[in-house]
Amino acid sequence: MMKRWQFVKRLAPLMAMMVLVLAACGREDLSTLNPQGPVAEEQFGLMKLAISIMLVVIVIVFAISLYVIIRFRRRKGDNTIPKQVEGNHKLEIIWTVIPIIMLIILGVPTVQSVFNLAKDYSKDPDAVKVIVTSHQYWWEFEYPELGIKTAQELIIPTGKTIAIEAKSADVLHSFWIPSLAGKIDTNPGANVNKMYFSAPKEGVYLGKCAELCGPSHGLMDFKVKAVDESSFDRWTAAIQEPVALPSDPAVAEAFQSKCLTCHAVGDLGGPAFPNLTGIGSRESVGGILVNTDDPQYSNEGSVYDNLYRWIKDPNSIKPGNQMAGAYDLTEQELEGITDYLSKLTLDYEQ
């Protein structure tokens, strides 16, 4: 038997929860509800408009449902036959026309925004161009005008428009920085995509892969670090300086023969896998081991500890990644290389 309070009881916690969740709009560096840049703000604006219109729909439907359920339930012993109504033209026109009006209210700004967000900044001399190439399971960032290639951490100057050209080196991935801009797929082959975004405020923003790409899809994180323009200039200079090999010749030999075959530091090594220049000053190792002096969670630790964990057994951090099993290091070499990399920093922040 359905009683009226059961229906109310069902809705109450949902509504309470919604209020609660909306009140706390999530992390500044991750939530789409807490936009930190103009692109995400424009998208959030459209989301708010849509949610408001849809809340009106929900309220109307729920109110009619509730009224009908309570008012017209069959009483015990009631055997009357209700009037058989075929329909009502006036009502039917109302609930055809009103939704159309609502959709126009939503549709016009949608179309405007579609074209606005499709603007091409790749020829804009003021924009910073970045070619994003996704790999299983890491991100490569190339600044073609500056001749810089780096990985996992996209350094951008605040306030400038970043013109992205996105593609994939293997399977489909999707480039997403929730608090700065919605996602764009990275396709293999000739289907190169363009998008843009900017970050007015300094800070580190979390980036995610948003297209199933294999076992470690959920761990394919990256960071976007927005710094002021002079810091950015210092960074572009610092990352292009030559890098010295480890001072211990045994470690240097191991590093050269086992790491630089795939990775690069400075002008040494190969381009196939993430460029390690300045890895010691990045926010994280492997995108998910967060570097901090005050670790709280199992994925946090000092730069040294994180690098050690990663190099020792990358497959336990990111299952299925291509670094696993590609080399064999003695404990001494491992510690030496970890120490070297953890000190491979770029000094560009004030």
Next chain:
Amino acid sequence: MAHAHAHTHAVKRHSGLMDWLTTVDHKKIGILYLLAGGFFFLVGGLEALLIRIQLWKPMNDFVSADTFNELLTMHGTTMIFLAAMPILFALMNAIVPLQIGARDVAFPFLNSLGFWTFLFGGILLNVSWFTGGAPDAGWTAYAPLAGTTYNGDHGVDYYVLGLQVAGIGTLIGGINFLVTIINMRAPGMTFMRMPMFTWTIFITSALILFAFPALTVGLAALMFDRLFDANFFDPSGGGNAVLWEHIFWIFGHPEVYILILPAFGVISEVISTFSRKRLFGYSSMVFATILIGFLGFMVWAHHMFTTGLGPVANALFSIATMLIAVPTGIKIFNWLFTMWGGSIIFNTANLFAVGFVPTFVMGGVTGVMLAAAPADFQYHDSYFVVAHFHYVIVGGLILGIFSGLHYWWPKMFGRALNETIGKLTFWTFFIGFHLTFFIQHFLGLLGMPRRIWTYLDGLGFNEMNLISTIGAFLMALGTILFLLNIVTTAFKPKNAPADPWEDGRTLEWTIPSPAPEYNFAQTPLVRGYDAYWKEKMDGHKGMTPAEPLGPIHMPSPSILPFFMGVGLFIAALGFMYAPDWGDMFDGFKAGYGVGIFGLLILFGCMFLRSVIDDHGFHIEEEEILKDKGGKA
């Protein structure tokens, strides 16, 4: 009906297991679909539970990353193709011929063939769990991840061939019901007098006819890529990965409407019956159904807003998608106004139907939100989408299926399900459902992508994921209660009356529960919409017969469809394993031998079907009269 050979052919009937393997009776095939679909529903549900257990806390390693991808792929594929569609086929088989006053479907043999190819396709897909790994590229199987370069084992082969074989069954079923509804309606049953459920099945069948060939073509191309080194979708060989996305969604979006339209039909029947009122705005309901079916083919690229199709395509597909809200809204308000002024009884079937309306609206409004392409750049492939489509598919389709099963159970099995357990089923499933999926909208908005094996601690996802997992267990409890209800009901006497709800409006309630083999002893004459209700209101006890009592021609049972399914199953395995099994003799792979053997079984059965002259048999008047006396 030709009577030239009447009375000369012996009555052909099997009993026991052989009866079920050979049956061409739409009611028995309906029960077979329900059994098989129900089984796969449990399998898919178990996969869902494992997914939710893995995600209940951050950095969990309950299952490995590889297994997780297999689980999410198989959960989606199983639920859509092997659970939802077959259970809908169960309802349409069990009910549509009865609703239009027909004695069977147009092609009973094909009906049986459709079931067996579905079943063997489904089994084939699930065999992958035991042979070294299930498919793991998602139910969408996007290239190049689904190609051999990144998926070297046989997992995706099972996906391609299992779905291809099962898809044959769906396409056959769709064509069969189109022909049945066009040609086999009782006298007086014009199109605009057809019950709403039959209308939705009619449109769904038309969608199947146009959508499934796209899937067939896509799967064939992917099969060539995987088994014979073709390059349709592999960019390194000159193919294009985006092409697969288009082909898949040109099928995939109509598929959503193939699933939801029958649920709309069920809801229309149930709400009208239990409000004791005619369906409000019947003709606009029909119009809305057709419009939804039509628009369903115009919106596939809204699954691809982030693919990079450019602003013109994104704008057009945004607007087209929003338009679907209009006919859907018409339906919602028509249901509400069917209840308005009615005399509503809240039994289990109607609880599910009434619970469906606000739930589906919640799935619908998030659909409109997703239609705004720039906002979709944020929602896409996040948990917001997961929440949206589960609101549509579980909150819409599955609630509709539960409603329909409780409603028509007496007609299918002659026993009504227990109401107390039924209501418990509803409340646990319904609350569990909202608990699981409502919260997922927010997970997505807060930045959690979908299809992730695990998530880091400290991102603010923990509590919501825990709540979601608790909800999933409540849904499981609801499903267990439903099973319990089925089992206890099976031991009750088979005593459901012809019109167990007493407010039946359509033709299926004019004949005994369960319906006799021939459905209608005499074909009824239909004098209006809600044919049975009209007779009741005019003070008649039943329908006016449109023909005198006489012998009824029935199709013969056949074992051939079963073996055709077996043949396809063997052929698929053979071709799949040809690279592994070595040579049968010099230069000829053993796998191809097995494959050809399977195809020979298939073609052999087709040959036998073509040359054996089978006129069926007749059920004589005496037997029909005996049935009538016995059931009175």
